[in-house]
Amino acid sequence: MEVKLTVNGKPVTATVEPRTLLVELIREQLRLTGTHVGCDTTQCGCCVIHLNGEAVKSCTILAAQCNGKDVLTIEGLAKPDGTLHPMQAAFREHHGLQCGFCTPGMVMMGVDIARRLPGADEKTVRQELEGNICRCTGYQGIVQAILSVVNPAAVKDHHHA
Amino acid sequence: MRNFEYHIATDVNAAAALLKAKEDGKLMAGGMTLLPTLKQRLAAPSDVIDIGSISALKGIRKDGDSIVIGAMTRHFDVAHSDVVKSAIPALASLAGQIGDPAVRHRGTIGGSIANADPAADYPGGCMGLGATIVTNKRQIKADDFFTGLFETALESDEIVTEVRFPIPQKAAYQKFRHPASGYAVVGVMVAKFADGVRVGVTGSGPNAFRAKDFEAALSKDFSAKAIENVNLKADGLLSDIHFSAEYRAHVTGVLARRAVAAA
Numbered sequence: 198m199e200v201k202l203t204v205n206g207k208p209v210t211a212t213v214e215p216r217t218l219l220v221e222l223i224r225e226q227l228r229l230t231g232t233h234v235g236c237d238t239t240q241c242g243c244c245v246i247h248l249n250g251e252a253v254k255s256c257t258i259l260a261a262q263c264n265g266k267d268v269l270t271i272e273g274l275a276k277p278d279g280t281l282h283p284m285q286a287a288f289r290e291h292h293g294l295q296c297g298f299c300t301p302g303m304v305m306m307g308v309d310i311a312r313r314l315p316g317a318d319e320k321t322v323r324q325e326l327e328g329n330i331c332r333c334t335g336y337q338g339i340v341q342a343i344l345s346v347v348n349p350a351a352v353k354d355h356h357h358a
Numbered sequence: 359m360r361n362f363e364y365h366i367a368t369d370v371n372a373a374a375a376l377l378k379a380k381e382d383g384k385l386m387a388g389g390m391t392l393l394p395t396l397k398q399r400l401a402a403p404s405d406v407i408d409i410g411s412i413s414a415l416k417g418i419r420k421d422g423d424s425i426v427i428g429a430m431t432r433h434f435d436v437a438h439s440d441v442v443k444s445a446i447p448a449l450a451s452l453a454g455q456i457g458d459p460a461v462r463h464r465g466t467i468g469g470s471i472a473n474a475d476p477a478a479d480y481p482g483g484c485m486g487l488g489a490t491i492v493t494n495k496r497q498i499k500a501d502d503f504f505t506g507l508f509e510t511a512l513e514s515d516e517i518v519t520e521v522r523f524p525i526p527q528k529a530a531y532q533k534f535r536h537p538a539s540g541y542a543v544v545g546v547m548v549a550k551f552a553d554g555v556r557v558g559v560t561g562s563g564p565n566a567f568r569a570k571d572f573e574a575a576l577s578k579d580f581s582a583k584a585i586e587n588v589n590l591k592a593d594g595l596l597s598d599i600h601f602s603a604e605y606r607a608h609v610t611g612v613l614a615r616r617a618v619a620a621a
Binding site: 237245253261264309 | 463
C-alpha cells in the first residue's frame with residue numbers, strides 16, 4: 198500500500214506493507230538512522246519521534262497510520278546549516294549522553310517536554326522521562342540538559358558551577 | 359508480526375460492517391496494546407480495522423451529572439482536560455498515570471477498556487466511578503462489562519463509542535505502579551456518591567472488580583479508619599513471580615485507605 202507523509206518538512210511517498218512500522222519506514226526505507234530501536238516493546242523511548250508535533254514511539258505505530266501526517270525525526274531538528282537545535286546544544290553543553298544510543302529519543306522527548314511544560318521543575322522532568330530509558334544510567338546530565346532549556350534557574354550542574 | 363489487511367474506518371457503522379464481514383478482524387484504536395500483541399504473534403488477525411481517526415468518537419463533554427468521554431479520546435487529553443479536572447480530578451489523575459507521555463499521546467480510553475487488561479487503570483476507574491459503557495448497540499454498566507481476564511461483555515461486532523462517568527461528591531485513585539511496566543500492580547478508585555461509596559479495584563484480580571466490604575464500611579463512615587480492619591480475601595486474586603495473591607490483597611487495602619484519605 199502507498200502512504201504519503203511529510204518527514205522533516207519534505208513530502209514522502211512510500212510503498213509499505215500494512216504491518217510496516219513507522220520506525221522501519223524511517224530507518225530502512227528513508228535511511229534516516231538517527232531514530233533508534235532499543236527494545237521494540239514501547240518501553241525504552243529510543244525511537245521517539247514527533248507525529249503532528251507530539252512525541253510518540255515510532256516502534257509502536259504503523260506507517261499506514263501516519264498517512265497524511267507530519268513526522269519530525271532527530272535529523273530534522275538542526276537547521277540546514279548545521280546549527281544545533283537548542284535542546285541538542287544543551288545535551289552537548291551538559292554532557293547529556295554517554296554511549297549515545299538513547300540520545301535521539303531523549304532529545305525528541307526533551308523538545309516535547311519543553312513544548313508542553315515550560316518552567317517545569319526537576320521532579321517533573323524526571324517524571325516525564327519515565328518512558329525513556331538510558332542504560333548507561335546517565336540521567337543526571339540528561340535531566341540537567343532538558344532543565345537548562347525549560348527552566349534554566351533550576352539547573353544544578355557541578356561542571357558549570 | 360504477521361501481515362494483515364489494513365482498513366481505515368471513517369465511521370462506526372463502517373467499522374462494524376467490516377468487523378462483521380472479515381473472518382478474523384480486529385479493531386485498532388491507539389494501537390498501544392494491539393501492536394505489541396501482534397509483534398509477539400499472540401494475535402494474528404486477518405484484518406486490522408483502524409478506528410483511531412473517527413472524529414465522532416473523540417472528545418470530552420459534561421452532560422448533566424456526568425462526564426462523557428468519546429472512546430477514541432487519548433489518555434493525554436483526559437489527563438489535561440479542564441472539564442475532567444474540575445468535575446472528576448481523580449479520573450484526570452488516573453489517565454495521567456497510564457504508561458508514559460508518548461504512550462498517552464496514542465492510547466485511548468475505548469481501547470483500554472475493550473482490551474480489559476487485568477492491570478490496566480481504566481477498568482478499575484470505571485468500576486469505582488460506576489461508569490456506563492456506551493456501544494454502537496446498547497449501554498452496559500461497568501459492573502456487567504468486565505467479565506474476566508481480557509474478557510468483556512462486548513459482542514464480536516460491538517464497538518465502544520463513549521464512556522459516561524457520573525460525577526461523584528469526591529473520589530481519588532491510588533496506584534502501585536509496576537516499576538518496569540508502569541501497569542498497576544494494584545490500583546484502587548474510591549468514589550463517594552450521595553447514595554453510597556464505590557471502590558473499584560484493578561490489578562488484584564483477573565478483571566476489575568468492586569471491593570464490596572470496603573464499600574459497606576465506607577458508606578457508613580467515609581474514613582480510612584473505617585476500613586482499617588476490613589481485609590480483602592486473597593482467594594481468586596492474581597499471583598505471579600513478583601507478587602502473591604496475599605500481597606495484592608494487602609496492598610489493595612493500603613491503597614483503598616490512601617484513596618479515602620486523598621479524596
